[in-house]
Amino acid sequence: MAQVQLPQVILPQFPLGISVSVPDAPSNPPSSADVTRAQEYLVAIWDEKQKPHSTVSDDEFAEAMRYKSDIDSSFNLSRAGVAPGHALPAHMGLSQIMVLLTNIKTSVTDFNTQLTDLNTKLKSEHVEAKRECAALRNYHKASGLTIPYEIIDFVDGSDPTQNNGNRLGLPALTNAQALINLDHNDAQKYLQGYGIRPNRIPGPALARRKRLARIIRCSVPMSSD
DSSP states (O other), rough: OBBBBBOOOOOOOSSSSOOOOOOOOOSSSSHHHHHHHHHHHHHHHHHHHHTTTTTOHHHHHHHHHHHHHHHHHHHHHTTOOTTTBBBOTTTTHHHHHHHHHHHHHHHHHHHHHHHHHHHHHHHHHHHHHHHHHHHHHHTTTTTTSSSSSOOOOOTTOOOOOOOOOTBBOOOOOSSSHHHEEEEEEEHHHHHHHTTTTTTGGSSSSSHHHHHHHHHHOOOOOOOOO
8 A cells, every 4th residue: 555645844935134034844744843833933924024114925924824834734634643654554444544534634623723713813913903003103193183093993803984784984083173072972882892891981971082092092182071
């Protein structure tokens, strides 16, 4: 019977001009240390990609994702019993083959779950980074009357000024005056959209506006009505 050999995982195409080190060539099959290094490399490339004027392209980030995926799948397959350089036993019966296939299926399912979790985490970090960058830019726009504030997305990534399902769009907070004019209920909806728990939302309208001002980085002091 022919041997079942796992292919050697190919190192990713390494972006130029960054301080991240390319991982060492993995063993075959990959070890748990190789899995850890692949994860660290992917996170490092992601961090580099988020920097201003980053030279990391989408293709290079996809290469890091591909490398992590290949390492994980090869590692999981080897643990499921399909080790490189070893033939399946000639005496293996149908029940044993079914167990092996079940183990492989479980490993692949686990890998898909890990990949989904990673993708969710990366998307969440991307949304948060986008919100933070917009808020920092708002801080340098003073009242926002000369250069309007950027709209800070809600924590779910949606634009608060746009209709979303049963939620009607809220007034755009493009300057300090718009925030001052925001009514009590809309201020509450904004705070909830920004992840503030209902029991942590201030009662007075002024306190709500002050909390919102900190979130969108409005530097104009909020005064009483």
